[in-house]
Amino acid sequence: xxxxxxxxxxxxxxxxxxxxxxxxxxxxxxxxxxxxxxxxxxxxxxxxxxxxxxxxxxxxxxxxxxxxxxxxxxxxxxxxxxxxxxxxxxxxxxxxxxxxxxxxxxxxxxxxxxxxxxxxxxxxxxxxxxxxxxxxxxxxxxxxxxxxxxxxxxxxxxxxxxxxxxxxxxxxxxxxxxxxxxxxxxxxxxxxxxxxxxxxxxxxxxxxxxxxxxxxxxxxxxxxxxxxxxxxxxxxxxxxxxxxxxxxxxxxxxxxxxxxxxxxxxxxxxxxxxxxxxxxxxxxxxxxxxxxxxxxxxxxxxxxxxxxxxxxxxxxxxxxxxxxxxxxxxxxxxxxxxxxxxxxxxxxxxxxxxxxxxxxxxxxxxxxxxxxxxxxxxxxxxxxxxxxxxxxxxxxxxxxxxxxxxxxxxxxxxxxxxxxxxxxxxxxxxxxxxxxxxxxxxxxxxxxxxxxxxxx
Amino acid sequence: xxxxxxxxxxxxxxxxxxxxxxxxxxxxxxxxxxxxxxxxxxxxxxxxxxxxxxxxxxxxxxxxxxxxxxxxxxxxxxxxxxxxxxxxxxxxxxxxxxxxxxxxxxxxxxxxxxxxxxxxxxxxxxxxxxxxxxxxxxxxxxxxxxxxxxxxxxxxxxxxxxxxxxxxxxxxxxxxxxxxxxxxxxxxxxxxxxxxxxxxxxxxxxxxxxxxxxxxxxxxxxxxxxxxxxxxxxxxxxxxxxxxxxxxxxxxxxxxxxxxxxxxxxxxxxxxxxxxxxxxxxxxxxxxxxxxxxxxxxxxxxxxxxxxxxxxxxxxxxxxxxxxxxxxxxxxxxxxxxxxxxxxxxxxxxxxxxxxxxxxxxxxxxxxxxxxxxxxxxxxxxxxxxxxxxxxxxxxxxxxxxxxxxxxxxxxxxxxxxxxxxxxxxxxxxxxxxxxxxxxxxxxxxxxxxxxxxxx
Numbered sequence: 069x070x071x072x073x074x075x076x077x078x079x080x081x082x083x084x085x086x087x088x089x090x091x092x093x094x095x096x097x098x099x100x101x102x103x104x105x106x107x108x109x110x111x112x113x114x115x116x117x118x119x120x121x122x123x124x125x126x127x128x129x130x131x132x133x134x135x136x137x138x139x140x141x142x143x144x145x146x147x148x149x150x151x152x153x154x155x156x157x158x159x160x161x162x163x164x165x166x167x168x169x170x171x172x173x174x175x176x177x178x179x180x181x182x183x184x185x186x187x188x189x190x191x192x193x194x195x196x197x198x199x200x201x202x203x204x205x206x207x208x209x210x211x212x213x214x215x216x217x218x219x220x221x222x223x224x225x226x227x228x229x230x231x232x233x234x235x236x237x238x239x240x241x242x243x244x245x246x247x248x249x250x251x252x253x254x255x256x257x258x259x260x261x262x263x264x265x266x267x268x269x270x271x272x273x274x275x276x277x278x279x280x281x282x283x284x285x286x287x288x289x290x291x292x293x294x295x296x297x298x299x300x301x302x303x304x305x306x307x308x309x310x311x312x313x314x315x316x317x318x319x320x321x322x323x324x325x326x327x328x329x330x331x332x333x334x335x336x337x338x339x340x341x342x343x344x345x346x347x348x349x350x351x352x353x354x355x356x357x358x359x360x361x362x363x364x365x366x367x368x369x370x371x372x373x374x375x376x377x378x379x380x381x382x383x384x385x386x387x388x389x390x391x392x393x394x395x396x397x398x399x400x401x402x403x404x405x406x407x408x409x410x411x412x413x414x415x416x417x418x419x420x421x422x423x424x425x426x427x428x429x430x431x432x433x434x435x436x437x438x439x440x441x442x443x444x445x446x447x448x449x450x451x452x453x454x455x456x457x458x459x460x461x462x463x464x465x466x467x468x469x470x471x472x473x474x475x476x477x478x479x480x481x482x483x484x485x486x487x488x489x490x491x492x493x494x495x496x497x498x499x500x501x502x503x504x505x506x507x508x509x510x511x512x513x514x515x516x517x518x519x520x521x522x523x524x
Numbered sequence: 525x526x527x528x529x530x531x532x533x534x535x536x537x538x539x540x541x542x543x544x545x546x547x548x549x550x551x552x553x554x555x556x557x558x559x560x561x562x563x564x565x566x567x568x569x570x571x572x573x574x575x576x577x578x579x580x581x582x583x584x585x586x587x588x589x590x591x592x593x594x595x596x597x598x599x600x601x602x603x604x605x606x607x608x609x610x611x612x613x614x615x616x617x618x619x620x621x622x623x624x625x626x627x628x629x630x631x632x633x634x635x636x637x638x639x640x641x642x643x644x645x646x647x648x649x650x651x652x653x654x655x656x657x658x659x660x661x662x663x664x665x666x667x668x669x670x671x672x673x674x675x676x677x678x679x680x681x682x683x684x685x686x687x688x689x690x691x692x693x694x695x696x697x698x699x700x701x702x703x704x705x706x707x708x709x710x711x712x713x714x715x716x717x718x719x720x721x722x723x724x725x726x727x728x729x730x731x732x733x734x735x736x737x738x739x740x741x742x743x744x745x746x747x748x749x750x751x752x753x754x755x756x757x758x759x760x761x762x763x764x765x766x767x768x769x770x771x772x773x774x775x776x777x778x779x780x781x782x783x784x785x786x787x788x789x790x791x792x793x794x795x796x797x798x799x800x801x802x803x804x805x806x807x808x809x810x811x812x813x814x815x816x817x818x819x820x821x822x823x824x825x826x827x828x829x830x831x832x833x834x835x836x837x838x839x840x841x842x843x844x845x846x847x848x849x850x851x852x853x854x855x856x857x858x859x860x861x862x863x864x865x866x867x868x869x870x871x872x873x874x875x876x877x878x879x880x881x882x883x884x885x886x887x888x889x890x891x892x893x894x895x896x897x898x899x900x901x902x903x904x905x906x907x908x909x910x911x912x913x914x915x916x917x918x919x920x921x922x923x924x925x926x927x928x929x930x931x932x933x934x935x936x937x938x939x940x941x942x943x944x945x946x947x948x949x950x951x952x953x954x955x956x957x958x959x960x961x962x963x964x965x966x967x968x969x970x971x972x973x974x975x976x977x978x979x980x
Contacts, residue, residue, distance in 0.1 A: 074537055075602045081530055146531045147614075147905050158603075158677075176632070178905030180944070220902040221614075240696065243947035246954055247901050445703050446676040449603050449634030488636070488944035491699035498702055 073157050077170075077319040079150035084142060085314040087134040088307045091345040091417070094133065094352055099420035100391040100524055103378060108522040111388045118289050119296045121197035124190065127304040135307060137189070144188045144221055148177045149311065153319040158447035160467070167470035168325070169463060171483040172316045172343060173450070179244075181453065181485030182339045183214030183299055186308035190297045191218035200293040201225035205255065205280030207335065208234055208407035208455060209241025210485055211299030216248035227294075229255035229263075229283040231410070232275030233403035240489040255280040262286055262384040276400045277336075277411045278383030285386045300336025301381060301390075301415045309342025316480070317346055325478055327358045329466055332482030333458035334362040334371065334429075335408045337415035339484040348426055358480070361428045362418070363462040365437075367507050368401040370394060370414045371422060371429035375516055378523050379413060389520055392419040396515025404434050405493035405502065406454040412515070430462055433504035437461045438497040441487070453485040454493050529613050533626075533775040535606035540598060541770040543590040544763045547801040547873070550589065550808055555876035556847040556980055559834060564978040567844045574745050575752045577653035580646065583760040591763060593645070600644045600677055604633045605767065609775040614903035616923070623926035624781070625919060627939040628772045628799060629906070635700075637909065637941030638795045639670030639755055642764035646753045647674035656749040657681035661711065661736030663791065664690055664863035664911060665697025666941055667755030672704035683750075685711035685719075685739040687866070688731030689859035696945040711736040718742055718840040732856045733792075733867045734839030741842045756792025757837060757846070757871045765798025772936070773802055781934055783814045785922055788938030789914035790818040790827065790885075791864045793871035795940040804882055814936075817884045818874070819918040821893075823963050824857040826850060826870045827878060827885035831972055834979050835869060845976055848875040852971025860890050861949035861958065862910040868971070886918055889960035893917045894953040897943070909941040910949050 092098055101110040113125045120128070127135055137145075156169040174182035194202055202224055206212030212228040219226035228250050230242060235254040242252045255275045256263035262282035266273055273279075281298070288296035298305060320326060330347055332340035340362050350356045364371055370393045379394040381387035393414040395401075401410040414422075421427055434454070441457035443464070444450065452460060463481040470477050487494065496502045548554055557566040569581045576584070583591055593601075612625040630638035650658055658680055662668030668684040675682035684706050686698060691710040698708045711731045712719035718738035722729050729735075737754070744752035754761060776782060786803055788796035796818050806812045820827055826849045835850040837843035849870040851857075857866040870878075877883055890910070897913035899920070900906065908916060919937040926933050943950065952958045 073599070076537060078534055078536070080534070081532060143529070184905075217905055221905075240944070240947035243951045243954075244907060244944075247898060247907055247947075247950050249902060442703060446705060449640075449673055449677075451700060451703055486944075488696070488700075488942075489947070491696035491703075491945070494703050495699045498699075 075154055075157060077153040077323055079315060079318055081146050083318055084145055084149050085137070085311050086142065087136050089310040089314060089346050089349065090130060090133055090135060090307055091348060093131055094349055096424065099417050102388040102390050103522055103524060105385065105389050105520060105522065115388065119285065121193050121199060121295060123193040124304050127307055128302060138192065141189045141192050150315045151176055153316055156448055159444055162443060162447040163464065163467050163471065165467040165471045166474055166476045167467040167479050168476065169467055169479045169481065171481040172312060173483045174312065174339065175450065175483065175486035178217045179210055179214035180488060181210040181214065182309060182312060182342060183211045184217060185311055185342065186299065186305045186338065187214035187218035189308050191215065191222045191224055194295050195222035195224055199224065199295045201227060201291065202297045203227045203284040203288045203294055204297045204299065205229045205277060205284045207231050207277045207410055208453070209238060209245070209489065210408055212245050212250065212252065213241065213248065214299070215297055216245040216250035219250065220248045226250040227287065228252045229257060229280040231255055231277060231280050231407060232273060234407035237492055238489055244489065255283055257283060259283070260286045274403045276383060278397055281382035282384035282386050285382060300338040301413065303417050305338050306341040306345070306415055306417055309338045310345050312342040313344060313346030316343060317350065326356050327480040328477040330358050330360045330480045331363055331459050331462040331466065333409060333455050333484060334364050334414065335411050335455060337418040339482055341415060341418050343482040344427065359428060360426065361430055361462060363458040364429065364431050365404055365406055365409050365458060366431045366433045366504065367404050368395070368410055369431045369507065370412065372431045373509065375519070376419060376423055377519050379519050381413060389522060390416045391524060392416045393422065395512040396518055398518050399512050399515035405490070405496065406434065406458065408455040409458065432458055432461045434502065435504050438494065440464045451487045452483055453487040454490050456484045459483060531610055531613060533609040533779055535771060535774055537602050539774055540601055540605050541593070541767050542598065543592050545766040545770060545802050545805065546586060546589055546591060546763055547804060549587055550805055552880065555873050558844040558846050559978055559980060561841065561845050561976060561978065571844065575741065577649050577655060577751060579649040580760050583763055584758060594648065597645045597648050606771045607632055609772055612904055615900055618899060618903040619920065619923050619927065621923040621927045622930055622932045623923040623935050624932065625923055625935045625937065627937040628768060629939045630768065630795065631906065631939065631942035634673045635666055635670035636944060637666040637670065638765060638768060638798060639667045640673060641767055641798065642755065642761045642794065643670035643674035645764050647671065647678045647680055650751050651678040651680055655680065655751045657683060657747065658753045659683045659740040659744045659750055660753045660755065661685045661733060661740045663687050663733045663866055664909070665694060665701070665945065666864055668701050668706065668708065669697065669704065670755070671753055672701040672706035675706065676704045682706040683743065684708045685713060685736040687711055687733060687736050687863060688729060690863035693948055694945055700945065711739055713739060715739070716742045730859045732839060734853055737838035738840035738842050741838065756794040757869065759873050761794050762797040762801070762871055762873055765794045766801050768798040769800060769802030772799060773806065782812050783936040784933040785815045785817065786936045787817045787819055787915050787918040787922065789865060789911050789940060790820050790870065791867050791911060793874035795938055797871060797874050799938040800883065815884060816882065817886055817918060819914040820885065820887050821860055821862055821865050821914060822887045822889045822960065823860050824851070824866055825887040825963065826868065828887045829965065832875060832879055833975050835975055837869060845978060846872045847980060848872045849878065851968040852974055854974050855968050855971035861946070861952065862890065862914065864911040865914065888914055888917045890958065891960050894950065896920045907943045908939055909943040910946050912940045915939060
């Protein structure tokens with residue numbers, strides 16, 4: 069029998085990276101610091117202490133190229149890591165492309181996405197610091213599920229504000245958080261001042277990540293035994309996610325391949341940065357030269373149409389000012405099905421890397437993403453999360469371009485999670501109940517006009 | 525750093541078994557043959573030809589100990605196989621047991637259960653025989669999803685009758701089948717004579733596997749280009765599932781462990797047989813001596829309270845007579861959440877193995893299963909299917925018995941699938957909306973009284 073094509077590139081548990089990679093010391097210029105909204109001065113560790121434990125604050129500002137992963141965290145990572153790298157033979161055949169397509173699949177984790185890569189260390193450091201409860205926001209529910217799981221492992225309480233639109237669309241997500249022991253509120257909620265203020269204006273408000281962040285931050289800041297956990301955007305979150313890229317480098321080395329193009333979806337940017345940063349390190353060192361492309365929804369185009377400016381991370385203006393690609397903290401994206409990509413801003417570190425010209429950005433409409441995801445499911449057997457489907461759409465565009473030119477490019481897609489709890493989104497697409505919003509620039513003129521005056 | 529405990533025992537794609545194991549030649553007596561309900565004579569291949577392609581009929585009756593797996597099937601198996609074997613360190617710690625607990629996890633497949641192990645070869649042999657469409661029934665939806673996926677791979681149409689109770693309880697399952705391109709009916713349906721007759725008696729009938737089988741068989745038998753596919757019960761289905769046990773034997777050999785107890789849930793019996801039969805071969809050969817225990821729901825106790833007799837496989841009486849543990853083909857189990865275990869009978873081959881005293885059986889109530897599944901999720905990060913939770917309940921009973929006695933037994937549990945599409949069942953449990961039905965013997969006195977007169 070002829071040798072069959074391999075589908076998976078697996079690593080051993082002993083191959084899980086033992087340190088996280090911090091891209092900052094390798095950049096030509098450091099990213100602009102977060103600023104205090106009152107003084108306009110860079111925020112110090114003491115400003116963050118009400119929200120985060122010391123170890124995470126140190127990771128947020130570290131200048132070290134590598135940070136050791138605690139053994140207790142590695143031990144939990146081992147429940148699902150290393151995550152598989154797949155060769156998409158089925159999709160290649162369906163497309164008739166000469167390209168070789170690979171995808172790094174984070175859907176094997178307890179929450180079904182890349183989010184536990186950071187929820188586990190975050191819960192660990194908080195538990196070690198004596199924190200009793202973590203609060204957080206969640207968009208699609210992936211992050212809330214991941215933090216609920218991590219809290220169940222380390223014995224912490226977990227209180228989650230879920231964006232109203234997805235709370236309503238995807239009830240299974242809330243149920244999964246409850247299985248892991250969390251309590252979940254629909255955001256905006258009556259539990260917080262920020263939530264009440266917004267409900268007073270509009271009782272059926274669909275919510276947004278920015279609003280949910282305001283609520284979770286408000287509760288954590290008012291409870292000395294509680295802290296807040298963020299699932300994306302911040303440096304320490306991107307740091308934790310670099311296990312994705314480090315593993316993928318090992319996997320490519322194992323099969324002797326080098327990617328020509330990397331694509332991944334971006335909401336806050338953590339999954340994309342987690343895959344891309346270790347590859348960018350290799351590129352900076354001259355060891356490879358992949359094109360690195362972030363893919364966002366056309367209805368929330370912070371990288372392709374936003375402004376690179378200081379803005380609040382949340383809607384109510386409770387966070388420090390972050391220099392990032394933003395549509396304005398008052399921008400409320402339409403309730404598209406990729407709830408995890410409905411964020412007005414973009415991770416400051418990833419925004420900086422984009423500003424340095426190290427990555428490209430592309431916006432795709434959601435109907436194209438569903439077409440891609442259904443083709444992928446029928447060829448590869450995996451139903452992707454609507455967020456991850458943005459990477460698939462970009463991957464298929466690239467593979468079809470190769471079909472035109474005959475180029476045998478090596479494409480690497482970040483498949484951030486499965487869509488098992490997102491079936492109603494597929495249902496909506498299959499029954500013709502979704503369309504692509506035409507987003508014109510005037511949609512965020514107002515929110516961009518309200519950027520803070522302090523601009524570094 | 526001290527060596528961390530390993531969570532996963534992984535195999536390479538080249539370790540996937542290249543042949544299926546048939547236990548029949550190793551048994552002291554062969555299982556009683558299926559009988560024609562009209563003549564009382566053993567059915568021949570010609571009786572099965574309207575329903576199944578020749579290759580599957582040959583596998584149904586083969587006396588060969590091993591059957592080669594076609595390369596085209598292995599190539600699809602490689603999308604997810606070999607499936608991981610996990611050491612449940614987290615659960616052991618939570619229970620405080622000296623037992624070493626392992627679970628073989630089939631939830632990594634495209635359908636999220638063991639079912640694609642047989643849907644793939646079934647679709648393959650049908651496609652090769654020129655069949656255009658496959659019909660089938662599905663209980664929890666796992667089998668329907670698996671067949672939909674396999675049909676999408678081989679370009680076949682797929683028409684599914686889903687048991688009404690789960691069609692209503694778990695809409696995400698139908699949506700997933702539709703993503704893979706299948707069309708799905710609520711059973712009983714108006715599409716068939718069998719369905720119409722039952723709806724005429726009771727318009728809101730919750731359905732049963734027996735009824736859904738009648739409907740799918742009726743449509744396949746009436747369309748020369750269509751065939752029927754069954755997800756459990758038959759010999760060829762159990763044969764295909766033996767890849768589970770063969771892999772697990774390799775995994776145990778790799779770590780130098782030998783199981784003392786094997787537990788797995790049983791509905792039709794295919795996941796359990798798939799894990800158990802290769803271990804029973806080793807036991808018959810004197811190479812190990814595990815206790816092998818099938819776990820069924822108290823509300824559908826075919827092994828523990830049924831009769832070992834000839835009965836129809838479906839409700840309408842369209843199938844051959846099968847000698848099996850049965851509660852009577854007219855028995856309609858309560859709509860418990862483990863929809864995949866709601867079958868009046870048990871695989872004839874597994875029934876025979878039970879009759880030979882080679883396996884034990886145990887019935888557990890569903891509330892105990894949910895307690896076990898939630899404890900498992902919080903410790904191991906996997907939300908199990910309600911069916912699989914029966915194995916977890918039995919596993920935890922065994923582990924707690926070890927805690928009493930101090931015995932360091934090695935327990936192997938068959939974790940047949942994930943419960944991502946079963947969240948409403950967990951929700952019902954967490955909100956106190958389910959209880960354990962008290963099933964008394966008179967619940968199936970009537971259906972047992974209506975067994976066919978022909979009894980071999």
